Amino acid sequence: MKMRYTVGALMAAMLTTLAAGPVLAATCDVEIESNDAMQFNKSSIAVPASCKQFNVKLKHVGKLPKVAMGHNWVLSKASDAQGVAADGIPAGLDKAYVKPGDARVIAHTKVIGGGETDSVSFDVSKLKAGDSYAWFCSFPGHASIMKGTLTLSK
Template structure:
C-alpha cells in the first residue's frame, strides 16, 4: 500500500513540476545595448499562443538620439525595404513608415535604461513563412536582427 501511494505521489509531483515547463510561453524579453547588439538572434512563437508580447529593454546608457533601439517585425522578404523606408520616416516616427502594412509589429524607439513592449496577434503569422525582426535606427539593421518562426 505504501509503495503504491508513494508512486502515485511521485507521479503527481512530476506532473505538477512539468506542467509549467510544458506550458507555452507567450512572451520574450530582448535586450539591446550600446554596442549595437541584441542578446537574442531567434524567437520561436508557440502556435498555441493567441497573443505574443516582445519586451524590449535598452541595457546601455546612451540616449535614443545617439543609440536608440526599437524592435520591428516583418516577413523576411520585406525587412530591407521596411528598414530603408523607416530611415526616411525619421526619429519622431520611431524609424517606421506610418501605416506600413508590411510591419507586423514594432516597439517605440528607446534609449539607455528605457523599455517598451509590443504585442501582436499570432494569427498574423503563417507556418512555414520566414519572418525577420530588426532595429530600424539608421545603420543598425545590418547588425541588430534576428529571425522569428511559428512553432508547433
C-alpha cells in the same frame, strides 16, 4: 522487497509534478535585450502556433540616450525587411523610424534608450507556417547588424 511511501512523500511527488506543468506550456512572450554595442542578446525567436497573442519586451541595457544609440524591435516578412528599414529612416525618431501605415510591418516597439523598456504584442494569426520572418532595429544604420529571425512553431 516491499516499499512503503508516506503521505508526505506522495504529496511532495504530486506537487513537483504539478509545478512542472507550466514549464511544458507554450510561452507566448519573450524578452530581448539591446545594448550600446549595437547588439541584441537573441538571434532567433520561435512563436508557438498555440499562442493567440505574442508579446515582445525590449530592454535596453546600455546607458546611451535614444538619440545617440536608440533601439527598437520591428517585425516583417524577411523579404520586406530591407525595404521597411530603408523606408522608415525618413519617418524619424518620433515615429520610431517606421513609415506610418506601412502594411509590411507586423509589429514594432518604440525607440528606447539606455535603461528603458518597451513592449509590443501582435496577433499570431498574422503569421503563416512556412513563411520567413525577420526582426530588426530600424534606427538608421542598425538593421544590417541588429537582426534576427522569427518562426512559427508547432
